[in-house]
Amino acid sequence: xxxxxxxxxxxxxxxxxxxxxxxxxxxxxxxxxxxxxxxxxxxxxxxxxxxxxxxxxxxxxxxxxxxxxxxxxxxxxxxxxxxxxxxxxxxxxxxxxxxxxxxxxxxxxxxxxxxxxxxxxxxxxxxxxxxxxxxxxxxxxxxxxxxxxxxxxxxxxxxxxxxxxxxxxxxxxxxxxxxxxxxxxxxxxxxxxxxxxxxxxxxxxxxxxxxxxxxxxxxxxxxxxxxxxxxxxxxxxxxxxxxxxxxxxxxxxxxxxxxxxxxxxxxxxxxxxxxxxxxxxxxxxxxxxxxxxxxxxxxxxxxxxxxxxxxxxxxxxxxxxxxxxxxxxxxxxxxxxxxxxxxxxxxxxxxxxxxxxxxxxxxxxxxxxxxxxxxxx
Amino acid sequence: xxxxxxxxxxxxxxxxxxxxxxxxxxxxxxxxxxxxxxxxxxxxxxxxxxxxxxxxxxxxxxxxxxxxxxxxxxxxxxxxxxxxxxxxxxxxxxxxxxxxxxxxxxxxxxxxxxxxxxxxxxxxxxxxxxxxxxxxxxxxxxxxxxxxxxxxxxxxxxxxxxxxxxxxxxxxxxxxxxxxxxxxxxxxxxxxxxxxxxxxxxxxxxxxxxxxxxxxxxxxxxxxxxxxxxxxxxxxxxxxxxxxxxxxxxxxxxxxxxxxxxxxxxxxxxxxxxxxxxxxxxxxxxxxxxxxxxxxxxxxxxxxxxxxxxxxxxxxxxxxxxxxxxxxxxxxxxxxxxxxxxxxxxxxxxxxxxxxxxxxxx
Numbered sequence: 127x128x129x130x131x132x133x134x135x136x137x138x139x140x141x142x143x144x145x146x147x148x149x150x151x152x153x154x155x156x157x158x159x160x161x162x163x164x165x166x167x168x169x170x171x172x173x174x175x176x177x178x179x180x181x182x183x184x185x186x187x188x189x190x191x192x193x194x195x196x197x198x199x200x201x202x203x204x205x206x207x208x209x210x211x212x213x214x215x216x217x218x219x220x221x222x223x224x225x226x227x228x229x230x231x232x233x234x235x236x237x238x239x240x241x242x243x244x245x246x247x248x249x250x251x252x253x254x255x256x257x258x259x260x261x262x263x264x265x266x267x268x269x270x271x272x273x274x275x276x277x278x279x280x281x282x283x284x285x286x287x288x289x290x291x292x293x294x295x296x297x298x299x300x301x302x303x304x305x306x307x308x309x310x311x312x313x314x315x316x317x318x319x320x321x322x323x324x325x326x327x328x329x330x331x332x333x334x335x336x337x338x339x340x341x342x343x344x345x346x347x348x349x350x351x352x353x354x355x356x357x358x359x360x361x362x363x364x365x366x367x368x369x370x371x372x373x374x375x376x377x378x379x380x381x382x383x384x385x386x387x388x389x390x391x392x393x394x395x396x397x398x399x400x401x402x403x404x405x406x407x408x409x410x411x412x413x414x415x416x417x418x419x420x421x422x423x424x425x426x427x428x429x430x431x432x433x434x435x436x437x438x439x440x441x442x443x444x445x446x447x448x449x450x451x452x453x454x455x456x457x458x459x460x461x462x463x464x465x466x467x468x469x470x471x472x473x474x475x476x477x478x479x480x481x482x483x484x485x486x487x488x489x490x491x492x493x494x495x496x497x498x499x500x501x502x503x
Numbered sequence: 504x505x506x507x508x509x510x511x512x513x514x515x516x517x518x519x520x521x522x523x524x525x526x527x528x529x530x531x532x533x534x535x536x537x538x539x540x541x542x543x544x545x546x547x548x549x550x551x552x553x554x555x556x557x558x559x560x561x562x563x564x565x566x567x568x569x570x571x572x573x574x575x576x577x578x579x580x581x582x583x584x585x586x587x588x589x590x591x592x593x594x595x596x597x598x599x600x601x602x603x604x605x606x607x608x609x610x611x612x613x614x615x616x617x618x619x620x621x622x623x624x625x626x627x628x629x630x631x632x633x634x635x636x637x638x639x640x641x642x643x644x645x646x647x648x649x650x651x652x653x654x655x656x657x658x659x660x661x662x663x664x665x666x667x668x669x670x671x672x673x674x675x676x677x678x679x680x681x682x683x684x685x686x687x688x689x690x691x692x693x694x695x696x697x698x699x700x701x702x703x704x705x706x707x708x709x710x711x712x713x714x715x716x717x718x719x720x721x722x723x724x725x726x727x728x729x730x731x732x733x734x735x736x737x738x739x740x741x742x743x744x745x746x747x748x749x750x751x752x753x754x755x756x757x758x759x760x761x762x763x764x765x766x767x768x769x770x771x772x773x774x775x776x777x778x779x780x781x782x783x784x785x786x787x788x789x790x791x792x793x794x795x796x797x798x799x800x801x802x803x804x805x806x807x808x809x810x811x812x813x814x815x816x817x818x819x820x821x822x823x824x825x826x827x828x829x830x831x832x833x834x835x836x837x838x839x840x841x842x843x844x845x846x847x848x849x850x851x852x853x854x855x856x857x858x859x860x861x862x863x864x865x
Binding site: 212278281288289294303456458466467 | 673678800842
């Protein structure tokens, strides 16, 4: 209380901590999220009745895309929204997860070598690792590469950093593409793409397995996001974003924390990329170029930058739009472009900020005042 | 040796397109501080207009006239974009945006309501499904216009601090929307947009050089010189003043809106020239802009986003490096060159190649 008296007599320096259940609001709301997510896995069971899983509906396959995009956007949100660092290498790191798991888990050779088509062999050969050995290794490797990609953050800021990381992300995809022409150590099968061996959970169908995989990726990134941003790391990243000039003198290395954010973002991107590849069953370098980055930006911006629920809302919006306009690709890009423009113009903080805006609007404030004067709490 | 010369000429040709797109980006960045990701796509719209006017199957005007109209269209298009989309975000009025987009919205909704009824999420209410007769559709649409006008007027707020990120996102959205509009107007099949001199070649020693290559290179250099001269003229000095210190320049009586409008018109016509040169020597297709915009940004980075000579030289360096590496070492290494160059330049000397850029905070 003494700090409030010295700094500002009538107003405390920070808003006071709310009492009661509001004190734990974030944890309660994230428990709500996990409850919803825990119910959702039962959804594909309806596939047996033939309602979902048709591939043409907003069924399990598209739900898996929603989760994968949301998981990637959660990490993107930590990097761009929370630490305020414009690292745009996310599409390349997404590709690392997809290609890494595809190559490591594919069987080493065809079982029946003589009848095996050489073209197919190229597209599906790998190292034959178990999936859950390959996945963490790929994610950790992607996190390390993400930290390397983040090194320009030590010297560059804002828009220039965005261009440097954009080029580095593009470079990752170009190297994947290069592989078959120059050397073939990575077994990425160059520009023609790679088949992804799908991990099956106890004999479940491919779509159902991919659904669980994407859901798992989303839960892991979500839990990680909530835990990390509620603690010291989240507050430090906020400080680095808002007052970078002041963090140095109090002994916080802004560069170090930016690199941590880069590493975490890369981890989530590759995890999401692996889940995405499980769902789409085929990876091609052309699908990880700037266009994917723009999709992730749309998910992030339309959902809400720096907001907990933003990525999930944005991913639902994006995948729904993509599914609705599947037959007319022309209109899809028009609507995505218009949605991005309108979001920047009208709702700079995305859909997730709508409740806040209503609460802070003059209309709601008047209403609250009136209720108070009447005596209704 | 002969091959090397040919590769260098091809590299200079590609490099002059990169330079022109980069110059267009720098002109707009210098005067309004907007990183325009849609620059190449806006130029592509002008190229499509020029093709549509000159093609015999469509309108069939003479080539030179079509190109002049295309460039004038590009200038008008850039000015309209600034007037509608960029003004509200850079601290000027949002009235034009609100008026124009609510009218456009109402116009689109007439068809929608007549054909498909109300939007899908409320047509389950009995009596609301299906289409409506034309008069009712027109009335409903007219009722929607003031609603969207008030929403836009009230909710589109100017930014407190002009930040690059929202503006970049805005232009990315514009990029996507324009690509889609082109596809809807003129299908996505590649078109042949032939200049009168297409296909003509001459020999220097044993090296065969196309006339269109020479024209592209010389036009690129000429446009760069014109731009350099422009920035020494009255309006050019005003632009530099606005870029240097916007509020002081406005206090001294410089009309920021007009300066910004001129910069957008100028930048878009430069981009239009680049895309017309590019598409008339290759083919006219939707993907033309996608490859050029990143290279244009790389050229602009090499110029530090302020220096015109630096940007021009940067574009040429990237083009020649790509062509020579592609020819001498391996074609598959070609796409990596520009990316390696930009990362190296940003890490070694973040301000780009010129000294002017050091003034800007990187």
